[in-house]
Amino acid sequence: MAIxxxxxxxxxxxxxxxxxxxxxxxxxMAAQEAKQGHGKLAKEIRDLIDEAxxxxxxxxxxxxxxxxxxxxxGHLLNVTYPKLRLVDMVLSANxxxxxxxxxxxxxxxxxxxxxxxxxxxxxxxxxxxxxxxxLTASVLAGELGLPLFIVRLESxxxxxxxxxxxxxxxxxxxxxxxxxxxxxxxxxxxxxxxGNSNDVxxxxxxxxxxxxxxxxxxxxSLLLAATNHSELLDHALFRxxxxxxxxxxxxxQEIIAALKSKLAAFKTSKIFWTKxxxxxxxxxxxxxxxxxxxxxxxxxxxxxxxxxxxxLMFSIKERCLVRQKQQSKP
Ligand SMILES: Nc1ncnc2c1ncn2[C@@H]1O[C@H](COP(=O)(O)OP(=O)(O)OP(=O)(O)O)[C@@H](O)[C@H]1O
Numbered sequence: 001m002a003i004x005x006x007x008x009x010x011x012x013x014x015x016x017x018x019x020x021x022x023x024x025x026x027x028x029m030a031a032q033e034a035k036q037g038h039g040k041l042a043k044e045i046r047d048l049i050d051e052a053x054x055x056x057x058x059x060x061x062x063x064x065x066x067x068x069x070x071x072x073x074g075h076l077l078n079v080t081y082p083k084l085r086l087v088d089m090v091l092s093a094n095x096x097x098x099x100x101x102x103x104x105x106x107x108x109x110x111x112x113x114x115x116x117x118x119x120x121x122x123x124x125x126x127x128x129x130x131x132x133x134x135l136t137a138s139v140l141a142g143e144l145g146l147p148l149f150i151v152r153l154e155s156x157x158x159x160x161x162x163x164x165x166x167x168x169x170x171x172x173x174x175x176x177x178x179x180x181x182x183x184x185x186x187x188x189x190x191x192x193x194x195g196n197s198n199d200v201x202x203x204x205x206x207x208x209x210x211x212x213x214x215x216x217x218x219x220x221s222l223l224l225a226a227t228n229h230s231e232l233l234d235h236a237l238f239r240x241x242x243x244x245x246x247x248x249x250x251x252x253q254e255i256i257a258a259l260k261s262k263l264a265a266f267k268t269s270k271i272f273w274t275k276x277x278x279x280x281x282x283x284x285x286x287x288x289x290x291x292x293x294x295x296x297x298x299x300x301x302x303x304x305x306x307x308x309x310x311x312l313m314f315s316i317k318e319r320c321l322v323r324q325k326q327q328s329k330p
Contacts, residue, residue, distance in 0.1 A: 009021075010022060010026065075152065076171055077149045077182075079148065080150075081141070082148050086139055102123070121242060123223070123224045125224055125226040127248055129228050133226035135285075149178075164206045188229040188233060191233045191237050211236060249283070250288070263307060267307070269307070280316045291316045298311060
């Protein structure tokens with residue numbers, strides 16, 4: 001049977017991501033077993049080595065098999081397999097740099113680990129609605145070939161708040177067991193420092209459980225928390241995250257890029273992009289997406305072959321009115 005030093009060497013080569021050394025130690029073990037008369041075991045090890053050689057890990061982002069949470073976990077997590085890429089987003093230079101760095105770190109996780117380091121993996125995403133926080137989670141999952149798990153907060157925060165810490169435990173066990181991108185959307189409902197006076201003690205307990213679990217997490221999963229209300233977050237939370245990404249409404253050039261990208265699926269006649277961007281300057285990316293979809297939909301329904309400048313301006317103005325009404329609500 002294999003001796004402890006060989007097992008140690010095997011594990012070390014695995015941690016270092018040194019496949020050649022791993023297989024060579026395994027070959028030595030097969031030879032040793034054969035010498036000791038364990039022919040069947042030796043053959044089984046050699047067959048496994050042959051299989052590993054003919055099917056090497058291509059890189060660290062080999063897609064993992066499809067998973068679907070079952071039982072209680074199925075109520076808490078919603079899984080998808082996004083195919084989106086960074087190029088599908090319009091990004092400020094600052095956010096793009098941060099996301100590219102994160103993707104590189106996760107694609108080269110073994111290299112970092114061989115130096116005793118871990119990739120950045122706990123991100124706090126803050127910013128107004130429709131500015132790309134959820135889209136970022138999809139893009140990271142798409143770029144890394146990982147499943148995206150969105151935590152269903154309405155199932156987590158039941159009226160029986162005492163159950164919430166147990167449910168959080170289930171989620172953190174899944175984070176450990178299944179590598180993926182895990183998004184806690186509307187995170188302020190857990191991370192808030194306030195709460196109404198009845199449940200403030202319970203919310204505090206849930207927050208403390210979350211803080212403990214995030215601190216103890218040693219998985220290779222990415223853990224994202226997104227909120228539109230960073231001002232409500234407990235200050236203790238900020239330092240538990242490896243990076244903070246701040247989203248904002250798009251600037252003029254970003255609006256133009258978003259309009260062009262969202263209209264790309266349909267023909268357009270001459271559009272005055274700067275004028276359209278000026279009209280849309282209070283809108284989020286989410287609103288711009290809807291305005292473009294409205295304009296395309298209207299053109300199709302009216303049997304037009306393309307979206308004209310006035311069609312687009314009409315849809316943008318409609319969206320601006322919706323936004324104004326939302327903002328005037330108390
Ligand atoms: N940076 C972006 N580039 C291109 N499209 C974007 C971008 N951000 C958002 N969108 C578009 O807007 C839609 C809504 O964005 P998303 O759901 O990511 O917003 P959010 O910040 O998570 O909002 P909320 O806080 O309301 O959940 C996306 O599905 C996408 O079509």
